[in-house]
Amino acid sequence: MTEQLRLMAVHAHPDDESSKGAATMAKYVSEGVDVLVVTCTGGERGSILNPKLQGDAYVEEHIHEVRKKEMDEAREILGVRQEWLGFVDSGLPEGDPLPPLPEGCFALEDVDKAAGRLVGHIRAFRPQVITTYDENGGYPHPDHIMTHKISVVAFDGAADPEKYPEEEFGPVHRPQKLYYNQGFNRARTQALHDAMLARGLESPYTEWLERRDKYDRLERTVTTNVPCGEFFEIRDKALIAHATQIDPDGGWFRVPLEVQEEVWPTEGFELVKSLVDTSLPEDDLFAGIRDNA
Template identity: 85%
Template sequence: MTDQLRLMAVHAHPDDESSKGAATMAKYVSEGVDVLVATCTGGERGSILNPKLQGDTYIEEHIHEVRAKEMDEAREILGVRQEWLGYVDSGLPEGDPLPPLPDGCFALQDVDEAAGRLVRLIRSFRPQVITTYDENGGYPHPDHIMTHKISMVAFDGAADTAKYPEDEFGPAFQPQKMYYNQGFNRPRTVALHEALLARGLESPYGDWLKRWTEVDRAERTLTTYVPCAEFFEIRDKALIAHATQIDPDGGWFRIPMEIQREVWPTEEYELAKSLVDTSLPEADLFEGIRDNA
């Protein structure tokens, strides 16, 4: 049955696939589902966040090649396939006022044209399910927001032969479901925070929760909870493979694995579009699809 199931995860940069939904992907790979990561940019303008690698001249001068190599390693760990859409990282603008985005970057592309590359990939891979980011990008990085925009256009555009002709983009195909990654949600954060404090342990989430109360941030609707605790270690290993982007000794990895598995053993999603009947809440991204696969 699972031979015909295909999942596409659309992400902005190399490393996003390992921090958002990685355990879910590893779970489905273990079940025989064909999983493809579509990476929109090369992450060329990403900062080196691992303090152990900061100041490394070679990495700074060859960041594109380094991040591509990191992506290769993470892909092997997760067991997924991966394709580049070929756009250039927009960077995260900082300052007041914000500086303009760099010429030619991903976030400045025409949305319909940029979605065309994703349409071509969807028609080739033919996924029943696609995951991406919500309209806020998960956080307001211009590349994440642009990823949302082209994903929404491509979901419908993959079946629209008037807008994306078959002789240029391949035979039409209609995905059945689209989800927004919502792994960084408040209920999960509160549950882990309280569990750590109850055990007399330090929590890395105190500042997160404080910022949540200070910012008027609407709660997202969590519709789908995928059980994948046994794949958390694979998730972490894939993330550490992106060595320029993560400190292996940082707060990301300070929560004991046994607590994570006990307190919050799922990864969460928000069902954004569905062309099949399903019952909420779900425990499977392929709910409503498996019986027809």
């Protein structure tokens, strides 16, 4: 009974939902699953990464409002619901040594208190499955790492009426499964890189793979590959809606869709908590849940 299935995806900034697990969400929406994106910050301190909009005085002055409109458009494209947690973007500190984070930003919030806001959304929406980032944030942006921290606390806290009283946060709810987004895994990147070279095309992943090898980063375990290649086009449209962050002529789109769909037509996730029986590897975030929905 897919109308009873609910998926919550917790992200740090507007645009993260379209670059991490977006095709999976679009797939589940097409099946009648209720999908909610929770965005922790407004992206107020995000840089304008699209060279076509750099130097645009209005965009620079009204970046918060612009990114909100972009999120509205992406939400409509994906067919999901979306809510804001209301925290302030921490920015990405640069330099050696790194400068202190700005006062009042998301990454400096008390973790348990910040998780309480997410608990309220979990109890109201009552998802069986939650997706978020691993402890490295996917990449070490302070907001991504903080998103991980509050998601892990809220996953358990939503079922704890003592830590988060019902009169303040709503009736308790116990989500069944927690996943980390692992779409940018080495196996996928290598496969797409090799496929581009085999076709005589330039790969956008050459430098990425060289950096990966240099730092010898430990690979995460991808437990769940969700088939969603037919929704890659929707994913890309949602990503392009975030015009301040994405150059439609940039590296995100250099691997043709037909190559992606042929070589790697799935998105990867890492199952980290499950209160239901399931067998790994999976091809469905709701494995072990559907029969009981």
